Amino acid sequence: MAEVLVLTDHAGGRLRKATAELLTLARRLGEPSAVHIGPGADTAQKTLAKYGAHKVYSVDAEDAASFLVAPQAEILAQLVEKVSPAAVLVPSNASGKEIAARLAVKTGSGMITDAVDVRAGDDGVETTQSVFAGSYTVTATVTTGTPIICVKPNSAAIEAAPEAGAVEAFDATVSDDAKAAKVTDSQPKKATGRPELTEAAIVVSGGRGTGGDFSPVEEFADSLGAAVGASRAAVDAGWYPHSNQVGQTGKQVSPQLYVAAGISGAIQHRAGMQTSKTIVAVNKDEEAPIFELVDFGVVGDLFSVLPQATGEVKKRKG
Amino acid sequence: MNIVVCVKHVPDAQSERTFQESDNTVDREAVDGLLSELDEYAVEEALKIVEAQGEGEVTVVTVGPAAAADAIKKALQMGADKGVHVQDDAIAGSDAAATSLVLAEAVKKASDGSPELVLTGMSSTDGVMGVVPAMMAERLGLPQVTYASELTLADGGVTIRRDGDTASETIEASLPALVSVTDQINEPRYPSFKGIMAAKKKPVETWSLEDLGVDASQVGLDAAWTKVVSFAKRPPREQGEIVTDEGDGGARLAEFLSAQKFL
Ligand SMILES: Cc1cc2nc3c(=O)[nH]c(=O)nc-3n(C[C@H](O)[C@H](O)[C@H](O)COP(=O)(O)OP(=O)(O)OC[C@H]3O[C@@H](n4cnc5c(N)ncnc54)[C@H](O)[C@@H]3O)c2cc1C
Numbered sequence: 001m002a003e004v005l006v007l008t009d010h011a012g013g014r015l016r017k018a019t020a021e022l023l024t025l026a027r028r029l030g031e032p033s034a035v036h037i038g039p040g041a042d043t044a045q046k047t048l049a050k051y052g053a054h055k056v057y058s059v060d061a062e063d064a065a066s067f068l069v070a071p072q073a074e075i076l077a078q079l080v081e082k083v084s085p086a087a088v089l090v091p092s093n094a095s096g097k098e099i100a101a102r103l104a105v106k107t108g109s110g111m112i113t114d115a116v117d118v119r120a121g122d123d124g125v126e127t128t129q130s131v132f133a134g135s136y137t138v139t140a141t142v143t144t145g146t147p148i149i150c151v152k153p154n155s156a157a158i159e160a161a162p163e164a165g166a167v168e169a170f171d172a173t174v175s176d177d178a179k180a181a182k183v184t185d186s187q188p189k190k191a192t193g194r195p196e197l198t199e200a201a202i203v204v205s206g207g208r209g210t211g212g213d214f215s216p217v218e219e220f221a222d223s224l225g226a227a228v229g230a231s232r233a234a235v236d237a238g239w240y241p242h243s244n245q246v247g248q249t250g251k252q253v254s255p256q257l258y259v260a261a262g263i264s265g266a267i268q269h270r271a272g273m274q275t276s277k278t279i280v281a282v283n284k285d286e287e288a289p290i291f292e293l294v295d296f297g298v299v300g301d302l303f304s305v306l307p308q309a310t311g312e313v314k315k316r317k318g
Numbered sequence: 319m320n321i322v323v324c325v326k327h328v329p330d331a332q333s334e335r336t337f338q339e340s341d342n343t344v345d346r347e348a349v350d351g352l353l354s355e356l357d358e359y360a361v362e363e364a365l366k367i368v369e370a371q372g373e374g375e376v377t378v379v380t381v382g383p384a385a386a387a388d389a390i391k392k393a394l395q396m397g398a399d400k401g402v403h404v405q406d407d408a409i410a411g412s413d414a415a416a417t418s419l420v421l422a423e424a425v426k427k428a429s430d431g432s433p434e435l436v437l438t439g440m441s442s443t444d445g446v447m448g449v450v451p452a453m454m455a456e457r458l459g460l461p462q463v464t465y466a467s468e469l470t471l472a473d474g475g476v477t478i479r480r481d482g483d484t485a486s487e488t489i490e491a492s493l494p495a496l497v498s499v500t501d502q503i504n505e506p507r508y509p510s511f512k513g514i515m516a517a518k519k520k521p522v523e524t525w526s527l528e529d530l531g532v533d534a535s536q537v538g539l540d541a542a543w544t545k546v547v548s549f550a551k552r553p554p555r556e557q558g559e560i561v562t563d564e565g566d567g568g569a570r571l572a573e574f575l576s577a578q579k580f581l
Contacts, residue, residue, distance in 0.1 A: 068462075068463075068489065069452065069462070070456075070461065070462065093483075094448070097449050097452070098448075098449065098451075098452035098462070098464060099452075100449070101414070101449035101450075101452035101453045101456070102452055102453070102455070102456040104449075104453070104543070105418070105453050105456040105457060106456065108543075109543065110413075110415075110542075110543030110544040111415075111449070111543070111544070112544055113448075113449060121547075123547075126547065130552065131549075135551065135552055136549050136550065136551055136552060137549065137550050138546055138549045139546070139547040139549070140544055140546050141544065141545050141547055142543065142544050142545075143542070143543060143545050144543035144544075145543065177459060177461070180461035180491055180492045180495070181461035181462060181463050181489060181490070181492075181495070182489065182490060182491075183487050183489050184488050184490045185487065185488035186482075186485040186486070186487045186488070187485055187486045187487075188484060188485045189484055189485060189486070196483065196484075197483075198483075202580065224575075224580065224581075241481070242467070242481045242502055243481050243482065243483055249356065249500065249501045256580070257578075257580055278578060278580075279555070279558075280571065280574070282567070282571070286560070286562070292555075292557070293555050294555075294558045294560070295555075295558035295574075295578075296558050296559050296560075296571065296574040297558060297559070297560040297561070298560075298561055298562075298563055298567040298570065298571055299560060299562045299563060299567075300562065300563025300567040301563070304563065304567070304568070305563055305567040305568045305571065306568065307568065308566075308567065308568025308569055308571075308572075309567075309569070309571040309572045309575075310568070311568070312568060312571075312572035312573075313572050313575065313581060316572060316576055316581050317581055
């Protein structure tokens with residue numbers, strides 16, 4: 001069976017959940033081989049093996065931590081050359097898509113972004129993605145080269161399927177040109193203890209309707225173990241960090257449950273949350289367009305509805 | 319410094335315009351051409367750099383059908399110096415890979431082979447794959463720094479700040495480089511009356527694939543590296559239950575979440 005290369009998604013060696021999802025999907029196409037660029041391959045090995053990696057290609061160049069996308073694309077291109085994989089799966093986040101884009105040009109291969117499903121079809125690898133702000137579902141195949149598929153987080157339920165996951169050092173060469181851009185400083189964000197926005201099963205977002213007071217949103221999120229999101233109006237006002245913005249120019253999220261509080265539901269906001277499984281809104285204005293999307297909506301003031309819901313959730317959870 | 323800005327013309331039937339009334343944050347009055355809103359930030363940043371340096375030229379490049387000239391017009395009204403419009407029937411239906419090929423060749427030609435700085439928006443407002451900048455950088459052999467929310471130039475290099483998921487990063491690259499900017503980087507100006515008048519006299523060149531030395535077989539729908547097998551309009555979400563808070567809204571919300579097994 002052909003290998004399927006899976007680029008691990010990690011921060012300083014700590015794997016993100018997306019990696020296990022990618023490995024789970026890769027098994028449908030062939031034998032997954034994880035590609036781990038940067039430190040921590042030995043620690044990551046256990047998890048990678050658990051979710052079906054037959055091999056783990058470890059690339060631990062001295063300066064790998066400051067690498068941006070160009071070196072990673074070069075490394076993947078060398079591996080593609082070496083193992084002729086059936087496909088390459090990368091996480092569909094900003095850097096994953098850019099790595100895939102460079103790899104596609106280097107190898108003359110078709111690429112697909114934002115896939116929510118991947119399977120072996122009659123004409124090779126087949127994917128599903130939603131386009132136009134989630135209003136259409138498209139099935140696509142790659143017709144040229146090695147299929148390079150960017151898979152959205154939360155697209156697959158992870159399933160363990162233990163394999164050897166033998167770590168193999170891969171001696172890649174990275175050109176000086178590829179190192180022309182590098183990270184020179186990184187200020188970690190204050191840890192909130194909440195799940196990451198794009199990984200979270202539940203997201204609670206606040207908008208202009210919070211008037212700048214996100215505490216009812218945060219407290220409700222915490223009662224549910226949810227991540228906190230924000231509309232651009234809230235971000236532009238300086239009430240919440242830009243990295244929490246949901247929408248066209250923020251994060252695209254697809255959780256099991258999305259709660260929008262004090263958010264009107266502009267098309268650019270919808271573009272980031274429309275594919276959520278269940279949608280709930282709290283808004284004072286019964287005419288707010290967000291109510292067109294909801295499975296459950298409360299017309300009311302978020303400052304009374306959310307605290308009551310928080311108390312009730314806590315009571316029910318015991 | 320001479321800067322090339324790549325812009326995209328997006329169709330008039332932008333569904334985002336539907337909600338204009340409910341949204342008083344964006345003033346559409348001044349929108350004359352249909353330059354993708356996210357590209358305005360790139361044009362603005364280029365203008366600011368040239369103004370600060372007191373020298374240099376801003377060239378806007380677009381690939382698209384006749385109507386795409388409006389995107390160039392808007393950028394020229396904002397203050398860009400000249401425009402390049404790559405227009406060729408063979409381009410219709412091109413995927414990101416082919417588009418990036420045409421753009422890369424146009425950027426080279428517009429800058430006599432060696433651009434100093436190429437700026438783009440973070441993604442188009444209609445396609446939103448966000449991969450064209452990276453593909454162009456690969457083709458031009460340039461370092462890329464994307465999603466800049468701040469940009470500074472010094473000592474033959476460019477430094478940007480990027481607001482990442484887990485960290486705020488500082489990224490440096492040598493010049494020439496390709497930089498994509500976010501909607502956080504500046505506040506794009508509206509064309510002034512003077513700008514609108516001046517734009518009428520600014521040079522716009524129209525190039526064909528032949529002018530760029532790109533073979534027509536490399537672009538268009540037939541040359542695409544991926545194929546859409548089928549598409550379906552998502553069924554509209556069924557209107558859910560909407561309740562009006564009468565002092566019990568929060569409890570009913572919790573009740574719903576419990577029934578859906580979220581608790
Ligand atoms: C190029 C471009 C990109 C964009 N990208 C994004 C993006 O990525 N994400 C994004 O979100 N937006 C984006 N926008 C902006 C978008 O168009 C809207 O302006 C924005 O989403 C509005 O945010 P909002 O819903 O919080 O504010 P508003 O539209 O002002 O809505 C506030 C809502 O809160 C309700 N409300 C007020 N008080 C209360 C209360 N006490 N209790 C309950 N409800 C209350 C009001 O009834 C109203 O419906 C983009 C715009 C452009 C042009």
